[in-house]
Amino acid sequence: MILLAIGVVLLGVFALRFRQERRRFSNGVLLLLGLLCVGGELVGSGTEGVGAELLFFFALAMSPLLVLVLAGLLMVNGVVMLRREGMRVANLLSLGLGVALLVPYVLLVVAVTAEWFVLGALLLAVVLVASYLGFVLAAFLLYSLVYGWVTRTDNALxxxxxxxxxxxxxxxxxxxxxxxxxxxxxxxxxxxxxxxxxxxxxxxxxxxxxxxxxxxxxxxxxxxxxxxxxxxxxxxxxxxxxxxxxxxxxxxxxxxxxxxxxxxxxxxxxxxxxxxxxxxxxxxxxxxxARYYLPSALLREYVGILFEHKVLNAVMCALMAAFPVFLAIYGVTQ
Known part of the structure; x- marks a missing residue:
């Protein structure tokens, strides 16, 4: 119930801020956090004991496969963009991101030859940074939809x-x-x-x-x-x-x-x-x-959002990456 209460409060704050000024990216962050808390409580209340553990294990096992599928789709879209729109840096974005998503898997192959603490620190750093960036992307996509739905077009001067x-x-x-x-x-x-x-x-x-x-x-x-x-x-x-x-x-x-x-x-x-x-x-x-144009275009907008708040995002990513590295160093010294 605590998670549900937190989610309701976050959604309430979102509603108030949205009514005051809808042109804030933080609105999207509040909305997504609120939905995640409420959704987490609802899922948790319906899965007890082993059921919840199986749900967690399934989500954990499926994540690498979903990342690989996303990487494949982005690379295919990148090829389509290059064929239809020509060789430009902006058109390479989805292809480049698809390739970048494969990098952690390559690092994993390299890391398995090292000690366990190296593998753990590396993977945790990648996961934490990717999770933060993924959260921002999800907030951007969700709030883009919400904002687009509610904007009125009548009575303009x-x-x-x-x-x-x-x-x-x-x-x-x-x-x-x-x-x-x-x-x-x-x-x-x-x-x-x-x-x-x-x-x-x-x-x-x-x-x-x-x-x-x-x-x-x-x-x-x-x-x-x-x-x-x-x-x-x-x-x-x-x-x-x-x-x-x-x-x-x-x-x-x-x-x-x-x-x-x-x-x-x-x-x-x-x-x-x-x-x-x-x-x-x-x-x-x-x-x-055009649908083929949307993935690259949305990614460009997302990168633009990250760049406009580059100091905050850089600090958050650095903290995410530094935490497991600190744990690994601490483990070596013990």
Whole structure:
């Protein structure tokens, strides 16, 4: 019952914080911790004695197999990404992670030739660091889903569409999906009240013939949006700049709230977190993404989340890895 009580308290704190400000990554951590505590209590209450021991043993035995399956799936996805999207560093992420997940198994083979304390320390360090990183990933994926489900799209004063790159001067499918999502929201809001302003946000890349915002605006006009209801922000090269420059553009129109940010579904949570960090009163919604593209895209977002809190994450990983090493050293000296 203690675990259940802790879980209920954590979920209650999550609900309060979510109501106050949903654009916090810590909300996802509280939600996952609360669900794990409640779930652990429910599972424990239904499995007594040997049943609980068998459940633990089954989970322990299945973990290496699940990691191997995940590694295989990531490597297959990485190959698909390289074939469809070309040889770029970002497209190597899922392939690289799949290979990285196999490293502990290679280390295990090496470690079995050493003394037991070396093997134990090595495996425990790997497991603890991987568990921490896995927890953060699970919190990110869970809260991305929750945030995407609850964000409302009605009653916006402005809709900012974030660029994602052009093919020369053409809008590629990923960006077209964002524009179509924004146009759909604009049409619904327009039918029930004043039309929100549409902001196309994106500068000109070195391999692009025109600024993204120009091509995006042309796409919207071709699909029925009046040109005088579109503002173009043509200076940004990053998501943070998308937000800052779009805010400046909208401020000149007297708009500083009820702003909706449209990006791809994998990018929604991080966009919302960035909006909060730069002081924009805005929520984010996502557009559909091709399934083959999602694993690599989500991993990039996850890495971005880790990097934005790099000091905290580095300290946590160092502590996790140092603990079993300390135990091994202590054992040798005894």
């Amino acid at each position: 402005a809709i900012v569409v974030h660029g994602s790159g052009l093919l020369g001067d053409r809008v590629p499918p990923l960006l077209a999906s964002r524009l179509d999502r924004a146009r759909g929201i604009w049409q619904v809001d327009r039918a029930h009240g004043p039309s929100p302003l549409l902001v196309t946000s994106g500068g000109k890349g070195s391999d692009e013939k025109v600024a993204e915002s120009t091509a995006m605006a042309a796409y919207l006009v071709e699909h029925g949006v009046p040109a005088d209801e579109i503002l173009q922000e043509d200076r940004s090269t990053t998501t943070r700049e998308n937000l800052v420059f779009s805010r400046q553009l909208l401020a000149r129109q007297g708009i500083d709230s009820r702003i909706l940010l449209v990006t791809s579904n994998f990018h929604v949570l991080r966009t919302a977190l960035l909006a909060r960090s730069v002081g924009i009163d805005a929520q984010a919604v996502g557009a559909p993404t």
